[in-house]
Structures are given as structure tokens and as C-alpha cells.
Amino acid sequence: MRLACAEIDLSALQHNLQRTKEIAPHSKVMAVLKANAYGHGLVKIAQHLGDADAFAVARLDEALALRMGGITKPIVLLEGIFHPSDLPILIANNLQTVVHDETQLEAIEQADLDAPLTVWLKVDTGMHRLGIEPEQFEAFYQRLKGSKNVAENLRLMTHFSCADDQQNDKTQQQTSLFKQLVDGKQAPLCLANSAAVVGWPTTHFDWIRPGLMLYGVSPMLNQIGRDHGLVPAMRLTTRVIAVRKVKLNDAVGYGGRWSSDKDTMLAVIGLGYGDGYPRHAQNGTPVVILGKRYGIVGSVSMDMITVNIGDNPDGIKVGDEVEMWGPNLPVEEVAQCASTIPYELLCNVTPRVSYEYITAAR
Ligand SMILES: *Cc1c(COP(=O)(O)O)cnc(C)c1O
Numbered sequence: 001m002r003l004a005c006a007e008i009d010l011s012a013l014q015h016n017l018q019r020t021k022e023i024a025p026h027s028k029v030m031a032v033l034k035a036n037a038y039g040h041g042l043v044k045i046a047q048h049l050g051d052a053d054a055f056a057v058a059r060l061d062e063a064l065a066l067r068m069g070g071i072t073k074p075i076v077l078l079e080g081i082f083h084p085s086d087l088p089i090l091i092a093n094n095l096q097t098v099v100h101d102e103t104q105l106e107a108i109e110q111a112d113l114d115a116p117l118t119v120w121l122k123v124d125t126g127m128h129r130l131g132i133e134p135e136q137f138e139a140f141y142q143r144l145k146g147s148k149n150v151a152e153n154l155r156l157m158t159h160f161s162c163a164d165d166q167q168n169d170k171t172q173q174q175t176s177l178f179k180q181l182v183d184g185k186q187a188p189l190c191l192a193n194s195a196a197v198v199g200w201p202t203t204h205f206d207w208i209r210p211g212l213m214l215y216g217v218s219p220m221l222n223q224i225g226r227d228h229g230l231v232p233a234m235r236l237t238t239r240v241i242a243v244r245k246v247k248l249n250d251a252v253g254y255g256g257r258w259s260s261d262k263d264t265m266l267a268v269i270g271l272g273y274g275d276g277y278p279r280h281a282q283n284g285t286p287v288v289i290l291g292k293r294y295g296i297v298g299s300v301s302m303d304m305i306t307v308n309i310g311d312n313p314d315g316i317k318v319g320d321e322v323e324m325w326g327p328n329l330p331v332e333e334v335a336q337c338a339s340t341i342p343y344e345l346l347c348n349v350t351p352r353v354s355y356e357y358i359t360a361a362r
Helices: 011-021 034-039 042-047 060-068 084-092 103-110 134-146 170-182 192-201 331-335 341-346
Strands: 005-011 028-032 054-057 075-077 096-098 120-123 155-157 189-192 232-247 262-268 286-289 291-296 305-310 321-325 352-360
Touching: 005 011, 005 120, 034 042, 034 341, 042 060, 054 060, 060 075, 060 084, 060 096, 084 096, 084 103, 084 232, 096 103, 096 189, 103 134, 120 134, 170 189, 189 192, 192 331, 286 305, 286 331, 331 341
Parallel strands: 005 352, 028 054, 054 075, 075 096, 096 120, 120 155, 155 189
Antiparallel strands: 005 232, 232 262, 232 321, 262 305, 286 291, 286 321, 291 305
């Protein structure tokens, strides 16, 4: 019998892509698949996003894994190259690159390549992580246009820092600055991450760059996927491995961090931080057993968690399935109980968890 299992619903994934296209009907979709497709399985997810126009990853290794897996769609390296020796590999594997600084620009200008490279020039409009300064834009644009190593169709992009917050006008400011800079240039534009796709329709332009929403999870603060018509693609489950009694004041688990204020029963479930479940999930973080919510208690261990099931009115027994997050329990809510974001929980699912791909009727 399997314990920890990540069930990935490929029809939910496809539904979310269609929903994304409904929300941004005039934009091409660059589906973001970095970090093992947010923990969902890189190649498998790519194989089932046939309606995306391109894929994006953070690292060359991720792009090469996609090519090895038979994926032929355009792939963009969101952070570009890290060394000039990457460039021939990009050409050989038909990979597109972001240029966000002088080092990368010089490497491209000085390279001896068999074919020109498709480049996305990234401008820092206020995120202050990667990207050239607005004042450098014209010079970079001209140098890239003038390089024999750069393909005709130079593309332009920027990234938002606060699009998840609808009350913050930073997104508008970044968009205005970007529009002003690129005014008059005949180049495809790409700005929006999931939060901007959902919350800021004026940022959609030629291409959007969604990640999280494709997996059915809300990019917006205090909302869940369902609020945007999305369906969670991952259902993380395990099983009950023991049901036992504890007495009033018995301290449970490492550090004796929790004790009951009355006699109660615990379900011990077979999943822990060694599977990627957050160790910082607080007492009361919900799990679903037999269709009902119960709260975890005590420290999350590597392989196990204790769940308070009271006097066990529903007769929970060894072998019963437990949903940690999924369609019946939003990962957004679990993330909040662990003082983190759903991105981190999804990415952290470890290889010890068995992955099962299903196609639910929809
Ligand atoms: C990760 C990433 C995205 C996707 O972000 P989501 O919030 O998951 O939609 C888009 N653009 C860049 C540059 C990224 O690094």
C-alpha cells in the first residue's frame, strides 16, 4: 500500500490553461515550468500543455531535460546564460534566452555561433532583482539589434514585484514605465506573471508568463484558485498508520510541544517534512480524513504527523486516506497555517512521494 502520494490531475492542468486563455484571450502563453513544474513533474506537465505557445524555465538543465523528454516547443531561459560556454548549447537545442545585464550582452556579441539566438531583453521597471536599468534600454536595444548573433525578432520583457496585491499601484507604475520605454519599438512584449494575468488585465500585451495559476492555485493574496475558476492540479495524500488514545496532559511528539486538555484520540499519518510538508505548520493546520477536516497537533516529524480526531465519531481507522492539500483543502490555506506561500509547498514535495498522473472527468 502506498503512503505519501501526489496525484496530479492532468485534466485540471488543461482546464487551467484554457481558463488562463479565457482571462487573457489576446495573449500568447509562455507556461512557466521551473522547479520541476512547481513540483508537478517537468516533462509530464510539458507533455500535457500542448496548447501553450512556449515554455519558460530558470536553468539550462531544466530546458535540456525538456528537450531530452521530446518537447519541441520554444523554451525560454528566464535568467539567461550564466557563462559564455552556455551559448552553443542554446543554439544546438533551439533555446531562447533572456538578456538582463552587460555580461550576457557581451557574451552574445563576442560569441561565434552557428545561428542567431532569439533574445528577450529584460528591463528592471521596479522589481530591482534582474534587468537592465531603464536608462540603459536604448543602448542595449541598439546593440542587440546590431549583433549578428541575435535573431530579427528581438522581444522585450519586465517582471512585476507586487502584482499579487490589488491595492498596490506599483504594478501600474511598472507598466507605465515599460510602455513609455518601449514606445515605438516593433517588438513582442511580455510582462504578466499569474498575479498580473488574474488581477491586472491592462498588463497582458502580446505574451503572458503564468506559472502558479496553471497548477490551479491563486496567485492573489487571500484568495484560492476556485475564486478565479481554477482547479488544483495536485492532490497530496497519505494514509492513517495508527489510531491511538492519549490522556489529558499527555505531551505529544518531539519536544512535547502539544498536550491535550482532555482525553482524546490521535490519528498518526504517514507523511512529514521528509515528504515536503512544512515543519512549521502550526497546531490546528487542517487535513481531510473521510471528507472531514481535523487539525494536526504537535511537531511535524520527518515521516509522520499526529492529528487530533477527538473521540473519533467517524471511526477513522488504519489505512484511511488523508488529504494534505488538494481539491478538498486549498494549498493556499495550508501555506497560511505554515506562514509561507503555496509556491513553496508545491516546489518542496520530495522525490520520496510517489507521483500518480490521472485524468479526471471534467
Ligand atoms: C516564476 C516566474 C514567473 C511565473 O510566476 P507565477 O507567479 O508563478 O505566475 C514569471 N516570470 C518570471 C520572470 C518568473 O521568474
